[in-house]
Amino acid sequence: xxxxxxxxxxxxxxxxxxxxxxxxxxxxxxxxxxxxxxxxxxxxxxxxxxxxxxxxxxxxxxxxxxxxxxxxxxxxxxxxxxxxxxxxxxxxxxxxxxxxxxxxxxxxxxxxxxxxxxxxxxxxxxxxxxxxxxxxxxxxxxxxxxxxxxxxxxxxxxxxxxxxxxxxxxxxxxxxxxxxxxxxxxxxxxxxxxxxxxxxxxxxxxxxxxxxxxxxxxxxxxxxxxxxxxxxxxxxxxxxxxxxxxxxxxxxxxxxxxxxxxxxxxxxxxxxxxxxxxxxxxxxxxxxxxxxxxxxxxxxxxxxxxxxxxxxxxxxxxxxxxxxxxxxxxxxxxxxxxxxxxxxxxxxxxxxxxxxxxxxxxxxxxxxxxxxxxxxxxxxxxxxxxxxxxxxxxxxxxxxxxxxxxxxxxxxxxxxxxxxxxxxxxxxxxxxxxxxxxxxxxxxxxxxxxxxxxxxxxxxxxxxxxxxxxxxxxxxxxxxxxxxxxxxxxxxxxxxxxxxxxxxxxxxxxxxxxxxxxxxxxxxxxxxxxxxxxxxxxxxxxxxxxxxxxxxxxxxxxxxxxxxxxxxxxxxxxxxxxxxxxxxxx
Amino acid sequence: xxxxxxxxxxxxxxxxxxxxxxxxxxxxxxxxxxxxxxxxxxxxxxxxxxxxxxxxxxxxxxxxxxxxxxxxxxxxxxxxxxxxxxxxxxxxxxxxxxxxxxxxxxxxxxxxxxxxxxxxxxxxxxxxxxxxxxxxxxxxxxxxxxxxxxxxxxxxxxxxxxxxxxxxxxxxxxxxxxxx
Amino acid sequence: xxxxxxxxxxxxxxxxxxxxxxxxxxxxxxxxxxxxxxxxxxxxxxxxxxxxxxxxxxxxxxxxxxxxxxxxxxxxxxxxxxxxxxxxxxxxxxxxxxxxxxxxxxxxxxxxxxxxxxxxxxxxxxxxxxxxxxxxxxxxxxxxxxxxxxxxxxxxxxxxxxxxxxxxxxxxxxxxxxxxxxxxxxxxxxxxxx
Numbered sequence: 017x018x019x020x021x022x023x024x025x026x027x028x029x030x031x032x033x034x035x036x037x038x039x040x041x042x043x044x045x046x047x048x049x050x051x052x053x054x055x056x057x058x059x060x061x062x063x064x065x066x067x068x069x070x071x072x073x074x075x076x077x078x079x080x081x082x083x084x085x086x087x088x089x090x091x092x093x094x095x096x097x098x099x100x101x102x103x104x105x106x107x108x109x110x111x112x113x114x115x116x117x118x119x120x121x122x123x124x125x126x127x128x129x130x131x132x133x134x135x136x137x138x139x140x141x142x143x144x145x146x147x148x149x150x151x152x153x154x155x156x157x158x159x160x161x162x163x164x165x166x167x168x169x170x171x172x173x174x175x176x177x178x179x180x181x182x183x184x185x186x187x188x189x190x191x192x193x194x195x196x197x198x199x200x201x202x203x204x205x206x207x208x209x210x211x212x213x214x215x216x217x218x219x220x221x222x223x224x225x226x227x228x229x230x231x232x233x234x235x236x237x238x239x240x241x242x243x244x245x246x247x248x249x250x251x252x253x254x255x256x257x258x259x260x261x262x263x264x265x266x267x268x269x270x271x272x273x274x275x276x277x278x279x280x281x282x283x284x285x286x287x288x289x290x291x292x293x294x295x296x297x298x299x300x301x302x303x304x305x306x307x308x309x310x311x312x313x314x315x316x317x318x319x320x321x322x323x324x325x326x327x328x329x330x331x332x333x334x335x336x337x338x339x340x341x342x343x344x345x346x347x348x349x350x351x352x353x354x355x356x357x358x359x360x361x362x363x364x365x366x367x368x369x370x371x372x373x374x375x376x377x378x379x380x381x382x383x384x385x386x387x388x389x390x391x392x393x394x395x396x397x398x399x400x401x402x403x404x405x406x407x408x409x410x411x412x413x414x415x416x417x418x419x420x421x422x423x424x425x426x427x428x429x430x431x432x433x434x435x436x437x438x439x440x441x442x443x444x445x446x447x448x449x450x451x452x453x454x455x456x457x458x459x460x461x462x463x464x465x466x467x468x469x470x471x472x473x474x475x476x477x478x479x480x481x482x483x484x485x486x487x488x489x490x491x492x493x494x495x496x497x498x499x500x501x502x503x504x505x506x507x508x509x510x511x512x513x514x515x516x517x518x519x520x521x522x523x524x525x526x527x528x529x530x531x532x533x534x535x536x537x538x539x540x541x542x543x544x545x546x547x548x549x550x551x552x553x554x555x556x557x558x559x560x561x562x563x564x565x566x567x568x569x570x571x572x573x574x575x576x577x578x579x580x581x582x583x584x585x586x587x588x589x590x591x592x593x594x595x596x597x598x599x600x601x602x
Numbered sequence: 603x604x605x606x607x608x609x610x611x612x613x614x615x616x617x618x619x620x621x622x623x624x625x626x627x628x629x630x631x632x633x634x635x636x637x638x639x640x641x642x643x644x645x646x647x648x649x650x651x652x653x654x655x656x657x658x659x660x661x662x663x664x665x666x667x668x669x670x671x672x673x674x675x676x677x678x679x680x681x682x683x684x685x686x687x688x689x690x691x692x693x694x695x696x697x698x699x700x701x702x703x704x705x706x707x708x709x710x711x712x713x714x715x716x717x718x719x720x721x722x723x724x725x726x727x728x729x730x731x732x733x734x735x736x737x738x739x740x741x742x743x744x745x746x747x748x749x750x751x752x753x754x755x756x757x758x759x760x761x762x763x764x765x766x767x768x769x770x771x772x773x774x775x776x777x778x779x780x781x782x
Numbered sequence: 783x784x785x786x787x788x789x790x791x792x793x794x795x796x797x798x799x800x801x802x803x804x805x806x807x808x809x810x811x812x813x814x815x816x817x818x819x820x821x822x823x824x825x826x827x828x829x830x831x832x833x834x835x836x837x838x839x840x841x842x843x844x845x846x847x848x849x850x851x852x853x854x855x856x857x858x859x860x861x862x863x864x865x866x867x868x869x870x871x872x873x874x875x876x877x878x879x880x881x882x883x884x885x886x887x888x889x890x891x892x893x894x895x896x897x898x899x900x901x902x903x904x905x906x907x908x909x910x911x912x913x914x915x916x917x918x919x920x921x922x923x924x925x926x927x928x929x930x931x932x933x934x935x936x937x938x939x940x941x942x943x944x945x946x947x948x949x950x951x952x953x954x955x956x957x958x959x960x961x962x963x964x965x966x967x968x969x970x971x972x973x974x975x976x
Binding site: 056 | 640643644645646647655656713723724725726741743753754764765766768769770771772773774
Binding site for chain 2: 812813815841845846849862873876877
């Protein structure tokens, strides 16, 4: 295929380490003992659980419904019983828990009824809905709901559809193997996306270190008589970044403030395309994905893994070597260390790497920045990492934004080349999440202010209304009473306007006080009740006592009551007054 | 001597007249500084500064009546920002800095007296008379104003725990062990 | 004409009002934490200083000298400058709120800026005529702004640096100012052709 290639600035060439995991074909991972399916596996709204504990679910059954447009559904990866819907450790660098559906497989692996659909016979909106409800998200690692990317911009005609098979991360081979073994399904899937977007040209970018994948894709394209261009792109990390690949293939540069659709180009991962095809043409939602299991293990290989499989059970398949001391999710450049192997495989889990001190030697201590500029040379987004570092480190977040920290894709090239071994990306992640959290706080403060002002306005209005009502009522009463003194014909007419005011005053003085006393009485009663309740609950340790002990306690209580009933009562009273005094003074 | 006095007096009169005229002619309403200060305050409306809300406190700071270190929810960070804006020295916070909290109503103890609803400055408590009340957590600013009015002491403050939505990447730390 | 050029170059670099004559240190240390505010302060000072030198020349030559009241110079200059600053602020606030946003808070500070008083007094001491006075005032003000902006730029970077605890804040700023002053000493002799 003849296509002009455009370069991107920067990038590095780390050792690829891809060979070990491509020796064997994709294996089917066996059913795990238990599945922990997190409900929130995508960017955007968290799906709501649709099953209850104890329910029997079928393979592919919807267990979490998409919440809003930018969200994607979650399905049961196999048939079985829902054991619990609870917080379970997430596949996240923090190791914090997330709401997950725990399913115990019944071993039958029984599918829900599936219907095959042809996207050409359906309205585009319907296809997007199907994709959302099948849980199709970006499987390259970002897990952005794909249907939300499939709406072409109105003003700009969609020129190019870029299919990302570059897979530039070292160690990772899941897309490589997928293209080798299931090229035809990918090519068929591309048609869905192309038709939805109305793209004029389809470019499949694959790094030139994967000749097998390129030839497999070329064959599939020829066999299906499509006009897609399979383009071998030079192997250079991060050629597989969406923005980098778009730039290499089309020469268009997507700024941080814009979406790629606004430039008439869109990019999808090959695995995403594959799952979209399975969802439409086979009615199979996203319940599994291909995961590269590699690194310091006996048998590196790609496995098709059910989502929710605990990582520990998957890793056991590869037989980790004895000196393995940590596991990474994602590649060595952008991935993170898994804090807890109980975490499940999720849609974003493309690769698990067993690490050992020999494979990933501890980085030397961080040294001061010498402003050599090596990081700026390799930055694929042409940022100045040394400046970003300087300001992130000093927590000067305004300046980091001036230096476009949000254009940073955290590819890790800068940290890779830094001669001072500064973990630059960690500083950038820190700065970014600080900025986000401040933004959230600011929004919360603005919302609180708005609510406070609304409340003040409402209170003022209510007070005004109340005053008006009272005045009206008083006036009404005054006019009612008026005939009486008039008939008596004793009072001069000048007194008349005075009377209603007095009446209003007396009404105001008496009427609130009456319900007040009633309310106070009920509150006092309720307080007593609440106190009694609390006291009744308090002595927990006396519940499981022997009869002798109980008798002893009763005797002591009786003696105490006989000895000093007065001080005890006084004490209680004092304690009461103390608490009631304490509260307003607090 | 008299010429000197006359000339200085003349100068004073001329300049004074010019300034006086200008102050009337070029009078400007409003104080934009108050708004800037208010934007920094956390809007908890808690009154811990001794002013009934964030805006009055902002006005007091702007007028020079209040110090900038009276806002515990804003924390040292807020003090620093105020110092930056106003060109004043950074001072230690008057009160103790607390972690962010939300109020929680013990629903079994609540008697439905509506006192806390009346106390809440941001309408973050829902409930009706004699019905159980509850706090809308995302709206709660943690001002603690609802704790005092509760007659049955069923409201307490819980620190906001870390979850996946508010989790932050930590500041990179150099391990001393390794460097040694 | 070169004579005028020498006055300007001399005022900006050789006899820099801040770093060589050590005048106006208060705003130099106080308003140099941020580059933007330094720009604002520089612009405001440039404007006020130029106007103040002109006004004080007029007062000196047409009011004080004819009556032999030269001993009232300091007093009358201070009063004039304060009045001018106040007047300028009010006019700007009314006519151009945007400009006031930029310069507003710095204008009152200039009243107490000793460089603004010092330059008119130096004008008198150097027996400058009206044009020379204006040029000297403008040059000094430009020199002040230049140094202020450079200093603010340096301080912004110093803020991110690992400064030992006891040197943080004003201490390191003083050290920086000293080093800058040394650097500006290098301009000495530039106007020797005069």
